[in-house]
Amino acid sequence: MISAGTTFTLLGFSEYPGLQVPLFLVFLTVYMVTVVGNLGMIMIISISPKLHTPMYFFLCQLSFVDFCYSTTVTPKLLENLVVEDRTISFIGCITQFFLACIFGVAETFMLAVMAYDRFVAVCNPLLYTVVMSQKFCASLVAGPYTWGIVSSLILTYSLLALSFCGSNIINNIFCDHSTIVSISCSDPYISQVLCFIITIFNEASSLVIFLTTYIFIFVTVIKIPSASGCQKGLSTCASHLTAIAIFYGTILFLYCVPNSKNSWLTVKLGSIFYTVVTSMLNPLIYSLRNKDVKESVKKLMNYSIQFC
Template sequence: FVHRNQENQSAEVTFILLGFSEYPGLQVPLFLLFLTIYTITVLGNLGMTAIIKINPKLHTPMYFFLSHLSFVDFCYSTTVTPKLLENLVVEDRTISFTGCIMQFFFACIFVMTETFMLAVMAYDRLVAVCNPLLYTVVMSQKLCSLLVGATYSWGTVCSLTHTYFLLELSFRGKNAINNFVCEHAAIVSMSCSDSYISQKIALVSATFNEISSLMIILTSYVFIFITVVKMPSTEGRHKAFSTCASHLTAITIFHGTILFLYCVPNSQSSWLRVKVASVLYTVVIPMLNPLIYSLRNKDVKETVRKSINTKLLCH
């Protein structure tokens, strides 16, 4: 009976994603801006995955992780942006209870996966810089697959846990979410039952994931820095730093945004800041990653150039 009651409740419950509705004059410019960003994101991430596949020179652990980062960014952006675009052009901004929970579930998987994928990539750079002669032995295909599998698995476990505790809450009628995405804090704030456990689990999980992934990254980069400083040649130092530069840029933007988002107190005045931060890490970052990695990388640029030249010759 309880289960049936919850099903009936979820059928009647709807959420309204307010998004940027308080700025009616900006709806069309924002639609065009986000559509452009989303197009670049899809082309950039799928393009990066294709480039890594077709160029045998890029069949290395670093690019194996990068292709998965691109795939995660593509999935993450696709979970959030189409609904955001739709809500900028339609009057009815409602999303069903199931739709909202599903959007949260998938967004949560991909953001958790990306968090640890960046940590895995830091470990990969550590081995490459500190142990170059043993790099291919240490970063074997088996270990790489294991590490990638672990990031997806952990993302799924975290997401299932959060979603389970969200489904334990009760909701009634129409609920207005002051954001363009079904994020945890917004859904919980709409609940009419005690959400203490769900909020505590979210806080503990977010803190653990953020601290543990940052510890892996910081520890890796401390060792990388020590190794680079000890290098006798300036050229060697420059080469080592340039292999890490793209990754460091991606990490700074990703973790900087998340820390900014969750260190801001949820007062009314901060809702706009929360929305801006949400836009950054759900819409902008998935677009930036392929650009960061391709613009700083000779092999990627070379593959793109060759592909374009081949296409032109064929025509």
């Protein structure tokens, strides 16, 4: 059984001692951009009346999830790059997994909610303000958070039922389900089955939402007679499609990694991209490709200059 003194060791990139400082600087820069980008996006959307629409409300929630997701993983990663003692307590490890699971699941379905929002905006523009009411938007946002908490509680409880003995070395950058299960000295079958079921449900259901909404969007757009109208319809979905492509591309990449010792570095790099880099890219994607956001940033900067 698990004792209060049980500890794990996060190997991270310890097998590359000469790269510890460069990696620390790289990940610190990425994390700083993530924090500034996501919190900046939340602030801009909150103070700009022009951005008080359902689309930006969901984008604000996505930025919050990205910030929390990255903050759950990155600080410990940075610490392990500059200290020799890379241990983490069992409670700390389980807490990290619990939070990462919540925000990982929430991000999956937050992107699905944003896909539905684009579907209503493109396919039913006249009914958009009626359908996407403030109460309905709040309900759509509550769904990903609620299911994220439920999923995380189920999986965390299944991990708490496991026993650990011997060498508790986690060969990854953070405490994820597969690595925690791999070092257990008890039968992890139930925990693995639960993880498989929840993962398949999450990925399959969100993918169905993405494909269905964008099929309808594509059919609607190609029926628009004017080229400018068609281009405008597609441009409203471009940023969201880019975010989905990066998110699911990374997931598919991780699932396709062969199960061998040589694949651990690839898994770590994939985990870095999935948990750290993606959280940085989302606000950049939406700010660089979004005219309204760029205009709001310019107005905020001009106001700040005048105020100073």
